[in-house]
Amino acid sequence: MPATAYSVRFARELDVDQLAILMTGENPTSGRDGAELLSASGELIRTDIRCSSCGKFGARVVRTAKSRASKAVLRQAHFRFVDPNGGDAHHPFCEFHGDDENRSAQASLLDFGSEKSTETRAVRLLVCKGIEQKLFDKRRIQELRQWFFDLKSASRFTLTTSPEAISWTRALHRHPRYQRWTFHPAQAEMPAFNWKAAAKYQFTEDHQHLFDLIKGIPIDDGICRQAGELLRKHYECQVFDPTVLQRYYDGAVSLAAFVAANGGIDFGKVRPEYYRMKGPPVALLALCALVLFVSDWDMNAAIAAFSRLLLAPAPTDLTLGNVIGLNPFHEYAAWRLLILSAQVAAKSLDGLDYDRQLVATEAALRERHRRWKEQQS
Structure with a gap:
């Protein structure tokens, strides 16, 4: 169940409440939430909202579900993508295909506005700087997401x-x-x-x-x-071949290690020299993928962009960091293991x-x- 999706009209990633505020000008309340505010906007939503992963249209808003007894929230409001025949509108290789109602969260997405960890707070600040310095914007994040999806979907194999x-x-x-x-x-x-x-x-x-x-x-x-x-x-289904991501993953990890070692910022407990084996902080890895993407995957150009970020003055608007960002390498290690295991077994x-x-x-x-x-x- 995608908690967020991309609005073409507003050129950003939005959850149901955020979309309601922008489309209606009203703030959701406990008595009238975002899903209810959007109840008369179904056709606009269907043609405007795209899946964050595969880019398909056909979104519907699914309302919050609450317990009748305790009024506790059992299911958050979210988007469901439906084709004209009432079936699943997602691309067959989309991570949300066939699973809209069962996903409790989008593990492949990151809220850079989260305050839960040292590395996420550090990355949030850099995201704010990057948007203010016009190094990237929410549209470019969506383009990165689509680019990765197209890259993976062009190469596939049958999982055995x-x-x-x-x-x-x-x-x-x-x-x-x-x-x-x-x-x-x-x-x-x-x-x-x-x-x-x-x-x-x-x-x-x-x-x-x-x-x-x-x-x-x-x-x-x-x-x-x-x-x-x-x-x-x-x-025994056809799936993405994650090996096409290898050089991009390696580049993002290398950039993350360089930035963590030379940026003068605390990105968490794992030392940069161990990123190759233990993996960099996910938020930093996602940001590095974004910076490399807008730098045409040129490592030195990406390092120069990070220099601008790190040396830029403190952002005037910290809410710019409240952007949902893609981790393009979500499940990469697991897919790589599946392919490796087949090679080893053979x-x-x-x-x-x-x-x-x-x-x-x-x-x-x-x-x-x-x-x-x-x-x-």
Whole structure:
């Protein structure tokens, strides 16, 4: 359920109440909310409001739902996109396709006006400066959103990764692969020889080609859970190919690390040198993508734009930061893991069961040692 959508008329991202204020000139109240104020504007809304993700028209306002007993809000007012036949108007690859009524929030969108975190407050200030300095505006944010959608939708594949492949790739990522050791049966003559450690060393040697595939790619439990959810939702369906975002993602992360290291602003607890592995603050990443976009993806031009932002005087209007901004790399890490897991599985000739393979490896080492001892006697 998209909480916000883009108004062509007002050239900005708006929620239902904000749209009501601009269209009617009246302020919503507890007794008459934005959805009610817009009740007579259905046709205007249908032709003016576009989906923030795929750009489709056909919006309708869905009213707030409240508990009859407690009057507590059960569902916020939001937009629903309907085609002329009453079906889902979203593009099939839109993140909101088939899910209008079930989404409680737009995880891919950021409210730069939020005060919830250090990095978001810092980015809010820079957004205000950027708008006042005319480096970008709300129209350019929408253009960025559409550009990313068009880029992804032009490249697609059928998702056939298995859940076992994700678990296998996660297990490989956890494996202590940086410790290398070559086994020889004579080593097992040590009185306290650690067979399990030896099996892990041998596993590393046997699967080095797989470790080369996953090298340098961040994988954690959260990414794996998200990848599993995407797999359940889109299995055997055509989906975006996120690999087309690779160079843009890498550029945005590099710019974020440079700005955080050289900008003199506190962007949170994660140090810039760890952004590549842990990810930059989402608000900063989104802003970096925007600045790179308006700089034609030229890194030095984007750095120059950030210099202007950082050196500009304090903005006169802090409400300019109350803009909903796109995180164009929403779910990127999870999609990348799905593709990577398929590649890893295709090159895993001995199956995808990590524990079973460790047991088999240890058994093989013990057998080598037994035969070696026989030869020694």
